[in-house]
Amino acid sequence: MKLPNDPLVIITFVLALGGHVTWGIVFFTNSIKRRYAAERDFNHLKNNQKQITDNIAFGFREIDERFDRTDRDLLEIKAYLIGKGIIGKQHEQ
Numbered sequence: 607m608k609l610p611n612d613p614l615v616i617i618t619f620v621l622a623l624g625g626h627v628t629w630g631i632v633f634f635t636n637s638i639k640r641r642y643a644a645e646r647d648f649n650h651l652k653n654n655q656k657q658i659t660d661n662i663a664f665g666f667r668e669i670d671e672r673f674d675r676t677d678r679d680l681l682e683i684k685a686y687l688i689g690k691g692i693i694g695k696q697h698e699q
Contacts, residue, residue, distance in 0.1 A: 687693045 684693070
């Protein structure tokens with residue numbers, strides 16, 4: 607098989623080969639960028655989920671503390687009313 611000696615054919619081949627190499631490099635770098643972006647988005651979602659979970663747990667702790675304070679306040683009110691004789695054994699039935 608005889609290779610062409612025409613400079614136009616050689617230049618065309620080199621440019622086509624260069625275009626394919628350039629396309630491959632661009633494709634590879636874009637895939638790396640997409641992978642990094644997907645990983646970053648996943649980490650954002652994971653961190654947001656953790657923050658939501660922490661905030662829900664904080665909300666439940668706050669509600670429990672408020673119920674505990676309300677229970678103490680009700681016990682104080684009940685003790686005061688029993689001490690003043692406003693309520694007693696006949697009212698607890």
